[in-house]
Amino acid sequence: MLQTEQWIKKLPLLQQIVDKKEVLWVNPLNGNSANGIEQSGISIKDVKDASDRLQRFAPYIQAIFPETTEAKGIIESPLTEIADMKQALARAYNTEVPGTLLLKQDNALPISGSIKARGGIYEVLKHAETLAIEYGLITPEDDYTKFAEPAFRNVFAKHKIAVGSTGNLGLSIGIMSAQLGFNVTVHMSADAKQWKKDLLREKGVTVVEYADDYSKAVEEGRRQAESDSLCHFVDDENSLDLFLGYAVAGERVAAQLKEQGRVVDADHPLFVYLPCGVGGGPGGVAFGLKVQFGDNVHCFFAEPTNAPCMTIGMMTQLHDKVSVADFGLDNHTAADGLAVGTPSGFVGKKMEPLLAGCYTISDDTMFKLLTMTADTEGIRLEPSALAGMTGPIHTIQNDIQNAASSSATHLVWATGGSMVPETEMDIYYGIGRK
Numbered sequence: 300m301l302q303t304e305q306w307i308k309k310l311p312l313l314q315q316i317v318d319k320k321e322v323l324w325v326n327p328l329n330g331n332s333a334n335g336i337e338q339s340g341i342s343i344k345d346v347k348d349a350s351d352r353l354q355r356f357a358p359y360i361q362a363i364f365p366e367t368t369e370a371k372g373i374i375e376s377p378l379t380e381i382a383d384m385k386q387a388l389a390r391a392y393n394t395e396v397p398g399t400l401l402l403k404q405d406n407a408l409p410i411s412g413s414i415k416a417r418g419g420i421y422e423v424l425k426h427a428e429t430l431a432i433e434y435g436l437i438t439p440e441d442d443y444t445k446f447a448e449p450a451f452r453n454v455f456a457k458h459k460i461a462v463g464s465t466g467n468l469g470l471s472i473g474i475m476s477a478q479l480g481f482n483v484t485v486h487m488s489a490d491a492k493q494w495k496k497d498l499l500r501e502k503g504v505t506v507v508e509y510a511d512d513y514s515k516a517v518e519e520g521r522r523q524a525e526s527d528s529l530c531h532f533v534d535d536e537n538s539l540d541l542f543l544g545y546a547v548a549g550e551r552v553a554a555q556l557k558e559q560g561r562v563v564d565a566d567h568p569l570f571v572y573l574p575c576g577v578g579g580g581p582g583g584v585a586f587g588l589k590v591q592f593g594d595n596v597h598c599f600f601a602e603p604t605n606a607p608c609m610t611i612g613m614m615t616q617l618h619d620k621v622s623v624a625d626f627g628l629d630n631h632t633a634a635d636g637l638a639v640g641t642p643s644g645f646v647g648k649k650m651e652p653l654l655a656g657c658y659t660i661s662d663d664t665m666f667k668l669l670t671m672t673a674d675t676e677g678i679r680l681e682p683s684a685l686a687g688m689t690g691p692i693h694t695i696q697n698d699i700q701n702a703a704s705s706s707a708t709h710l711v712w713a714t715g716g717s718m719v720p721e722t723e724m725d726i727y728y729g730i731g732r733k
């Protein structure tokens with residue numbers, strides 16, 4: 300591996316990343332979408348299979364989580380036009396935004412209030428289904444409301460699920476697993492919020508706390524699970540099931556855009572801005588969108604200036620062999636879920652031919668935009684969820700693929716917020732106000 304100075308000589312943008320500047324990196328390997336999907340080794344059928352599984356579970360989800368009744372047990376979030384925020388953003392950055400600005404409100408996803416309700420819940424459901432079939436309790440043709448029956452809970456009680464998390468993944472995995480009756484442990488990093496630990500313990504989840512960061516919590520969780528054949532470890536860095544659960548978002552967004560009469564084609568490009576931590580969430584969603592829209596969708600990952608692990612991993616193509624610490628960055632950010640020092644190599648490699656680029660955003664900017672979004676739209680998001688919001692400014696200012704066209708649609712993926720306690724949210728709002 301080259302030394303840091305050699306990397307900076309080779310890729311000068313890295314100097315600005317070291318200096319914690321907000322930068323845009325355009326991926327030179329981004330190519331033909333169909334080829335990229337083919338190379339990934341993940342098929343369109345795999346995504347469809349995940350979608351069908353969520354459909355099978357919908358009656359069960361509807362029965363146990365009343366907030367999903369209206370959507371008949373499908374865990375989905377609104378797609379909202381934010382025209383007032385668009386004006387405010389344009390003013391703040393002195394940059395016209397001629398296209399449409401949409402917000403994908405995963406902050407309002409049922410059950411766990413963040414993007415993790417997609418992949419996390421999917422992986423737990425898939426594991427439960429696999430076990431139930433093994434034990435002869437169910438077939439895929441059955442009515443899945445049966446999963447609430449004692450016979451199922453008795454089987455799941457003998458099985459364990461474990462995960463390492465900065466918080467939101469732990470919430471999704473913990474809530475869903477406990478509901479099914481699993482014996483579930485969440486290994487939490489030091490930066491995980493107290494209210495998340497409290498909430499999980501209330502639901503009967505075992506929470507193990509670490510003084511270290513996210514990678515340590517994952518490593519420890521993985522190690523403990525390995526020695527136990529009845530334990531399923533949800534591997535945030537390498538899980539195909541998590542990835543596929545996220546990827547189902549592609550067909551959901553396609554249906555929502557269609558319903559709203561919004562066209563995506565060569566003359567109406569779609570730009571999507573996704574906050575990125577380890578990469579599974581944004582990677583899976585981007586993959587699902589590529590399946591739907593091919594070369595007409597341009598996906599960008601957004602990361603904190605102190606934790607741009609995917610940006611560095613993809614720029615250097617070292618992926619999980621590099622960490623932000625190698626470039627002198629401390630991985631400290633108020634953006635929950637984004638404080639990750641080393642990206643998923645699994646996701647980074649799959650994204651090489653599919654991702655338009657990455658950009659970074661400071662915590663200050665996230666807070667400013669948090670307050671601006673609350674003021675203009677009345678939507679309260681957690682800091683990480685704002686990372687996508689400067690995306691349109693980057694693509695428009697840098698004239699990427701017709702981003703400045705009035706027929707472009709810019710979709711900011713708001714990844715979380717509704718579970719944050721009111722008092723905590725008031726503090727965030729106050730910071731952005733200043």
Ligand SMILES: *Cc1c(COP(=O)(O)O)cnc(C)c1O
Nearest residue numbers: 467576577578579580636714715
């Ligand atoms: C986890 C998370 C992300 C990023 O997802 P990764 O799979 O870690 O890349 C973004 N925003 C929020 C709020 C999250 O919880």
